[in-house]
Amino acid sequence: xxAAVVTFPGSNGDYDLxxxxxxxxxxxxxxxxxxxxxxxxDVVLLxxxxxxxxxxxxxxxxxxxxxxxDVIRFAAAGGPVLGICNGFQTLCEAGLLPGALVRNDVLRFxxxxxxxxxxxxxxxxxxxxxxxxxxxxxxAHGEGNYEADPATLEELEGEGRVVFRYVDRNGEPGAAANxxxxxxxxxxxxxxxxxxxxxxxxxxxxxEKLLGSDDGLALFxxxxxxxxxxxx
Amino acid sequence: xxxxxxxxxxxxxxxxxxxxxKAIHHALQSLxxxxxxxxxxxxxxxxDLEAESEAAATETATAMCRKILANPVTEDFQxxxxxxxxxxxxxxxxx
Numbered sequence: 001x002x003a004a005v006v007t008f009p010g011s012n013g014d015y016d017l018x019x020x021x022x023x024x025x026x027x028x029x030x031x032x033x034x035x036x037x038x039x040x041x042d043v044v045l046l047x048x049x050x051x052x053x054x055x056x057x058x059x060x061x062x063x064x065x066x067x068x069x070d071v072i073r074f075a076a077a078g079g080p081v082l083g084i085c086n087g088f089q090t091l092c093e094a095g096l097l098p099g100a101l102v103r104n105d106v107l108r109f110x111x112x113x114x115x116x117x118x119x120x121x122x123x124x125x126x127x128x129x130x131x132x133x134x135x136x137x138x139x140a141h142g143e144g145n146y147e148a149d150p151a152t153l154e155e156l157e158g159e160g161r162v163v164f165r166y167v168d169r170n171g172e173p174g175a176a177a178n179x180x181x182x183x184x185x186x187x188x189x190x191x192x193x194x195x196x197x198x199x200x201x202x203x204x205x206x207x208e209k210l211l212g213s214d215d216g217l218a219l220f221x222x223x224x225x226x227x228x229x230x231x232x
Numbered sequence: 233x234x235x236x237x238x239x240x241x242x243x244x245x246x247x248x249x250x251x252x253x254k255a256i257h258h259a260l261q262s263l264x265x266x267x268x269x270x271x272x273x274x275x276x277x278x279x280d281l282e283a284e285s286e287a288a289a290t291e292t293a294t295a296m297c298r299k300i301l302a303n304p305v306t307e308d309f310q311x312x313x314x315x316x317x318x319x320x321x322x323x324x325x326x327x
Contacts, residue, residue: 026318047264056301057303060300060303064300065289089285092305093303098305099305100303100305100306102244102249102251102306103249104251105249105251106251107251107252107255129299134300145249145251147248147305147306148305149305181249181251
């Protein structure tokens, strides 16, 4: 059962992600962005950070890395791909997920715990959560404001492809619960096939109660459960 | 082949929230420029390249915009020849 953590120059969430994948039992490896080949892996993880200093647009240059061709192929073959924060931005730039992440409406970097609601539990990333469950997970981003054209948004909502939404303590997605101005309080979306997930919050930083929350643990446990028994 | 200097202008798509433009707008208003209606912030990328013709140079830069320089979800772009700078002199003009 093998997990790849793809690292770019400027990634900074790679060790947290590595540790999280290892914690749930994945044989975890770093894959440098200039390397090639992901066929040996069961899941592919794209960490947070500031790849290429966020030059041009967050994720725009990382998206051109040689390894991204393999990430695209891995995803097309149905393999689970998770992009967190800068990883989410990179997946959008690569066209694996719709929409884009622009500057937070509050014009401030947001680093704090937020509440997100689990909207779907039939995905390889969320099968061990319960629908409507409210998680406490940290965010740390300046450009997490999810935007898409109205037709795309309608499609995402219609097809139930919003996986996580920022909510208040009552589980309501009001404006006060929205840390960055994202349309419809979107914190995470999936592709049509449901095997690619992008999210701004950091589940890999919510793995230990001692450090505030272990609500991210179930996401990685879900990934373990999604790997067919044969390869484990 | 001739060296051409191009300007690629990238701006946020109309209707898209532009927090940076909004902040500058507020600053201008608080400094007394109450007539300011809207401010949007984009960027200009200067590119020098070799091409067969002006049209070919423009076509190449347009391909670059579609591939990487602009994000079609959030940005519009415009490619033009750099004005007032002789081709190939852009670097010298700036230093």
